[in-house]
Structures are given as C-alpha cells and as structure tokens.
Amino acid sequence: DAKTTQPPSMDCAEGRAANLPCNHSTISGNEYVYWYRQIHSQGPQYIIHGLKNNETNEMASLIITEDRKSSTLILPHATLRDTAVYYCISHDNFNKFYFGSGTKLNVKP
C-alpha cells in the first residue's frame, strides 16, 4: 500500500518554480524517495530519487528533510509541458512499487 501523501492538485505559473510536497512520515531507513510523473495517461516517467541527501538532475531537484519524513520536488522553471500527475513513492529494493494518488500539477500561461 502507498505510504506517501500528496496534495491532490497544485497550480503553477509558467516560468516559475513548481514545488511539490510529499509526506512520508513512516519511511524506513533503507527506503528511497522516488518521483515519477505521468502525462496524458502515458506510462509513468522517472524524474529523480534520493535517500537522504538532496539531489539534482537535468529535470528537477529533490529536497529531503533531515528527519526524512517529507520531501519536495522542485521543477525550477515550469513549462506547459510539465503539466502532469506527479507521484512520490517510498521504496526499497525488497518492496514493490505502490503508487499513491499523486498531485495534479497545472502549469498555466
């Protein structure tokens, strides 16, 4: 079962940073935080993942709190093409991938 909670929807102006929060208060020490997004009911697309350090790649940044109970995905300059459902998942190598309800990000011009 999903162990993360996210707001159902968020709006963001085009060109501005989108900050998507995720609560994973029951995360265990060996579980990573993964972020995926799904555009127009296509297959989910990997964005980024991290264990306890902040991470950055070409798509986004991931900020994980020191107690690891929550995290924030940051899209630094949101575009209309970033409109999607974003899923936060806590996962280790022994468990399956369970999706929560995700956050519908609406990027507006």
Added chain:
Amino acid sequence: SAVISQKPSRDICQRGTSLTIQCQVDSQVTMMFWYRQQPGQSLTLIATANQGSEATYESGFVIDKFPISRPNLTFSTLTVSNMSPEDSSIYLCSTEGRDGYTFGSGTRLTVV
C-alpha cells in the same frame, strides 16, 4: 534503463471475451510487474511475475481473471479474461531499471 515495448496500445473488446497484452523488454530482467489504472485513478499493482514461477497477485486480483505468463527473462503477458465494462482501464507493465521502475506505454482497454 530497460526499454519496454507493450502491445496493443489500445483495443475495444466485447464483454465476455479475453484480451492478452504483451510486454517485451530489451534486456533480461528478473521481475516484471503489471498495473491497472482505472479512469481518473492512480496505478494499482495487479501482480508480480518472476520467470519460472507463478505470478504473485495483490489483494483483490486473482489468477483466473488475470492470468500471467512469464516464459523467459524478456517477455510477459497479461490476459484480462471474461471482460466486463468494469475492466475498462489502462494496463501497464513495468520492470526494475537503473533508476527505479521502467514502464511500458500502456494498453488502453475499452470493454463494450
């Protein structure tokens, strides 16, 4: 990361019939997973398929309704049996990749 080819991409089926969905991976993988996504909903895990053993089903899903085959390390099929309109969903396969899971593009099934 592994690349998955899934087919068909969509189909419209009569109730009472069955549809088999195929997923081909471009590399050998140990586990494959099948998900269902009902309209407007998130993804729900149906089962886990390991090569050489029977699939493991999640609560609420049974083998008679969703038989799965895993004949080798690069291929798997999911059959949706005796379909009803409630089975209209997107079905996706996935496997472990370098960065979490990789997903097929999905099969959009409409049962009429």
